[in-house]
Amino acid sequence: MQFELTEGIRLAKRVAALLSCSRSEAEQVIVGGWVQVNGKVVDDPARRVTDEQIEVHPKAQRGSVPLLTIVMHKAEGVTCWADSKKRGQSSLWDVVDPAQRSEADRSELSVTARQCKILVCLTPLEDAATGLVVLSEDPRILKRLEDRQAPLENEMTAEVKSPISPETLARLNPLGLRTSVNHQTDQMTGLRLALKGYVPGELGRLFASNGLDLHSLKRQRIGRVSLAPLQTGQWRALLPYERF
Numbered sequence: 001m002q003f004e005l006t007e008g009i010r011l012a013k014r015v016a017a018l019l020s021c022s023r024s025e026a027e028q029v030i031v032g033g034w035v036q037v038n039g040k041v042v043d044d045p046a047r048r049v050t051d052e053q054i055e056v057h058p059k060a061q062r063g064s065v066p067l068l069t070i071v072m073h074k075a076e077g078v079t080c081w082a083d084s085k086k087r088g089q090s091s092l093w094d095v096v097d098p099a100q101r102s103e104a105d106r107s108e109l110s111v112t113a114r115q116c117k118i119l120v121c122l123t124p125l126e127d128a129a130t131g132l133v134v135l136s137e138d139p140r141i142l143k144r145l146e147d148r149q150a151p152l153e154n155e156m157t158a159e160v161k162s163p164i165s166p167e168t169l170a171r172l173n174p175l176g177l178r179t180s181v182n183h184q185t186d187q188m189t190g191l192r193l194a195l196k197g198y199v200p201g202e203l204g205r206l207f208a209s210n211g212l213d214l215h216s217l218k219r220q221r222i223g224r225v226s227l228a229p230l231q232t233g234q235w236r237a238l239l240p241y242e243r244f
Helices: 011-019 021-030 082-087 137-147 166-171 202-209
Strands: 034-039 054-056 069-074 131-134 153-160 177-183 189-196 214-222 235-237
Touching: 011 021, 011 034, 011 054, 131 137, 153 202, 202 214
Parallel strands: 131 214
Antiparallel strands: 034 054, 069 131, 069 235, 153 189, 153 214, 177 189
């Protein structure tokens, strides 16, 4: 039995030799979109190469690259759960579209589809909610986002389909939650809420227990990182100096 010979070597092996780094470091550089083969970005570490021209971006010359963190303005109906395809929904990972990258993104980072698939979301919102969500591959940031000993403050805005009495407003200020009225009409009340950490569903349950019909919910800020100036569906890469 004869087997066809596979020509060339894995791109990861070639990049590791060029950068004098480990194979795993080389794979990170490639998946991050920092490597060009004959002038075109290739993000597949298993791609086999022979005598092609391999170029590595100057920022990745030492075999290490900035780890990607994305902040996004989630649209209504987009889910933060990875099993969304089973339910026929679009997820955050489906909508990280280069066309939706904000012009306010000053990071100059290359972002590839392969890289986006490995990002983790530890700041989920309800499917019907909108606003700020974070996806990251950086262990330090992921650890900070899920720190239950010192949870980050979440600032939310909400609208309920009725006016709110002072007595009801007092019940919307339990320990750990600050709620104030932004605006109010005979049909609708706009609220601003601040709480440490956020678990999807907790505000909906609070409103329901007080006889309030929640019309909309939007996250405006996590820690020191705010939603502005992102428009609905837009995203940007977190800058190295930004801290939650």
